[in-house]
Structures are given as C-alpha cells and as structure tokens.
Amino acid sequence: MKLLLSLMFVLWANYGFAHEMTPAYPKFVTSYIDDVSSTKMKLFNRREDVSYYEVEVFNNDWEPVPFASTNRIFKLGYQKSTSFEVYIQTKDLKYAVYICTVSKNFKQEKKVTIVASRICSKID
Amino acid sequence: MLKKLAVISSLILTTPAFAVNSPINGQVQAKCSIWTETQGVYGNPLPNKLDTLPASGGTKASIRVDIAQANFYKARFTHPITFSSSPTLNDTVAWTGSTVLGQVSVSGMSVYEAAKVISPSNVTTFDMTLAGSTWFTVSSTALYGYNKSFPAGSYVAQIVAECIAK
Numbered sequence: 001m002k003l004l005l006s007l008m009f010v011l012w013a014n015y016g017f018a019h020e021m022t023p024a025y026p027k028f029v030t031s032y033i034d035d036v037s038s039t040k041m042k043l044f045n046r047r048e049d050v051s052y053y054e055v056e057v058f059n060n061d062w063e064p065v066p067f068a069s070t071n072r073i074f075k076l077g078y079q080k081s082t083s084f085e086v087y088i089q090t091k092d093l094k095y096a097v098y099i100c101t102v103s104k105n106f107k108q109e110k111k112v113t114i115v116a117s118r119i120c121s122k123i124d
Numbered sequence: 125m126l127k128k129l130a131v132i133s134s135l136i137l138t139t140p141a142f143a144v145n146s147p148i149n150g151q152v153q154a155k156c157s158i159w160t161e162t163q164g165v166y167g168n169p170l171p172n173k174l175d176t177l178p179a180s181g182g183t184k185a186s187i188r189v190d191i192a193q194a195n196f197y198k199a200r201f202t203h204p205i206t207f208s209s210s211p212t213l214n215d216t217v218a219w220t221g222s223t224v225l226g227q228v229s230v231s232g233m234s235v236y237e238a239a240k241v242i243s244p245s246n247v248t249t250f251d252m253t254l255a256g257s258t259w260f261t262v263s264s265t266a267l268y269g270y271n272k273s274f275p276a277g278s279y280v281a282q283i284v285a286e287c288i289a290k
Contacts, residue, residue: 018157024196024289047160098288105282113164113176113185113204113264115283119156122289 017047019117021101025124026086028093035090036068041121043101044081050117051075052104055084057096058120065096073104096123156197156252156287159188164264164283171273174266185262186226187285194255197287202247203264204281211277215269223248226259233258251290260285 021043031038043053052075057067068087076082088096100120166174167181176182189199203221207213225237233254241249252258262283268274 018159018190020155020157022155024155046157049160049163100286112166113262113281113283114208115160115163115185115187115285117158117160118284118286119158120286120288 017049018044019047019050019053019101019103019119020044021119021121024121026099026121027124028088030090031087033087036087037090037093038085038087039099039123040083040085041099041101042081042083043076045076046079047103047117048078050103050105051077053101054104055086056098056100056102056118057086057088058098058100059095060097062098065092067092067096093123098122155190155192156199156289157190158285158287159190160185160285161188161259162186164262166264166266166279166281168274172268172271174274174279176263176265185264185283187260187262187283188257189252189260189285189287190257191252191255195253195290197252197289198249199252199258199260200247200249200284200286200288201260201262202284202286203262204266204283205246206281207266207279208282209278209280211275211279213268213275215272217269218267219246219265220267221246221262221264223260223262225250226261228258229256230254252287 021041026039026041028037028039052073054073055069057065059065065088070084074082086099098120100118102118103116105114105116162183162185164176164185165183166176168174169180176184191197201223203223205219228234233256236250236258239251264281
C-alpha cells in the first residue's frame with residue numbers, strides 16, 4: 001500500500017508541464033554600460049509543449065517599458081534552464097515594475113484551448 | 125623489492141584525514157511554477173456551440189500553481205474572448221467562461237474561491253496567501269451568431285495563466 005502511494009505521489013508530482021522563473025524580487029545593479037542597470041534572471045522550462053519564451057518588462061499599469069536583453073525571444077528545450085540578463089536605462093528604472101517571461105505557443109490544428117503561461121517577478 | 129614497492133605506494137596513497145565540517149547548503153526561493161496539467165478541449169454539442177464542459181463532450185483545462193513561499197504571488201487567469209485561430213467567421217461570437225478553484229494541497233486554500241476577484245469579466249485573480257499546490261479549472265464556451273452553425277475547421281483559443289509577484 002505504501003509503495004503504491006509512493007508511486008502515485010511520484011507519478012502525480014511529475015505529471016504536467018511547468019514554467020518557472022526566479023528570483024521573485026530581482027535587484028538591479030549598475031551595469032558596465034553608462035546609465036544602464038542590469039539584473040540576472042533564471043528561467044526553467046518544464047513544459048514539453050513549449051520551446052520558446054519571450055521576455056517582457058512592464059510598468060505598474062502593465063504598459064511596456066523599454067529594455068534590452070540578450071534575447072527577447074529565446075529557445076529553451078524541455079527540462080532545460082537558462083540565465084538571461086535584463087538591461088534597463090537608469091532613467092526608465094523608476095517606471096519598471098515587472099519582469100515577465102511568457103510562453104510562445106505554436107499554432108495547433110485541433111478544437112482546443114492552449115494555455116499560455118506568464119511568470120512575472122517584481123523589481124525590488 | 126615487491127614489499128618495498130608496496131610500502132612506498134601505500135605511503136603515497138595514504139592521504140591524511142582532515143576533520144572538517146561539510147555543510148549541505150540549500151535555499152528556498154520565493155518561487156512560482158505554473159503547471160499545465162490538462163489542456164482544454166472544445167466539444168461541439170450544437171452546430172453553433174463550442175464548449176469545454178464534459179456534458180458537451182469537452183474537457184476543462186486544469187492548471188496547477190505551486191507556490192514555494194506564502195504570500196509572495198497572485199495567480200491570474202484569462203479565459204478566451206477570441207479564437208487565436210479559426211476559419212473565417214462572418215458573425216459575432218458570444219463568449220462565456222470561468223476560472224474556479226479545484227483541488228488544494230492545504231485546506232486553508234479553500235478560501236481562495238470566495239476571495240477571488242473577477243475584473244474585467246474574463247480575468248480572475250486569486251491571492252496566493254499560502255504555500256503549496258493549488259489547482260484551477262478553466263472553462264470556456266463560444267456561441268456563434270443567432271443559431272448559425274460554426275463553419276467546419278479547427279478552432280483554437282488561448283487561456284493565459286499568470287503568476288505575478290506581489
């Protein structure tokens with residue numbers, strides 16, 4: 001019985017596809033470029049159905065804030081993680097509130113609802 | 125000769141033992157994971173209706189949100205109000221949908237349903253005040269025109285599941 005419960009837990013725990021990003025409260029530091037601040041984020045893709053993610057930066061009203069990143073849209077394989085840096089001009093930093101990554105879904109040929117996942121960290 | 129060699133090699137191989145503390149370090153970060161457990165599927169119970177309800181032959185989407193530390197995130201779900209891909213539609217589509225709390229890993233999470241905020245009508249926000257796993261069920265219904273049949277073809281609509289640091 002215990003074995004069955006353990007097996008069920010293991011199967012249950014690994015079922016599904018996840019999208020994770022850390023840290024929840026990134027801190028910006030002065031970068032090597034004048035008047036530009038940067039922070040480092042880490043993304044983990046456990047969604048087998050998703051291979052691409054897009055980086056977004058928003059203000060408090062969910063309007064886009066200008067930023068630069070190594071890649072705005074990048075490919076990330078299943079069970080892989082990557083680190084990426086986000087650069088924001090110091091003058092824009094006071095408006096920036098959220099750094100988000102959103103999954104990019106491929107077009108499907110069925111009667112389905114596809115789930116786009118977005119995780120947003122709040123700038124500390 | 126062989127004995128000498130064995131002694132020398134044992135001396136070389138024997139390394140002094142140092143007693144040191146070997147701490148195992150770990151860190152739990154405030155982290156949110158969005159798990160897509162079941163993708164929704166539309167049933168087509170009537171010519172003018174696409175519905176994720178099981179009674180209509182559909183499947184509701186099930187999304188799990190794991191929170192590592194309490195009170196750091198809110199979860200927001202947007203059910204569709206447009207198709208992301210469909211055949212050409214010449215009439216309007218009336219959309220309805222909902223996001224409801226499903227299973228919970230901590231009994232205290234059951235209050236999330238009463239405390240949820242719906243604004244605008246297709247966006248539901250839950251305040252994730254406890255750590256653990258929470259399941260959400262998203263349903264969607266599309267009604268086409270006035271008793272018109274949906275044109276044959278594939279229909280895809282997108283649900284957005286978000287985890288936002290507070």
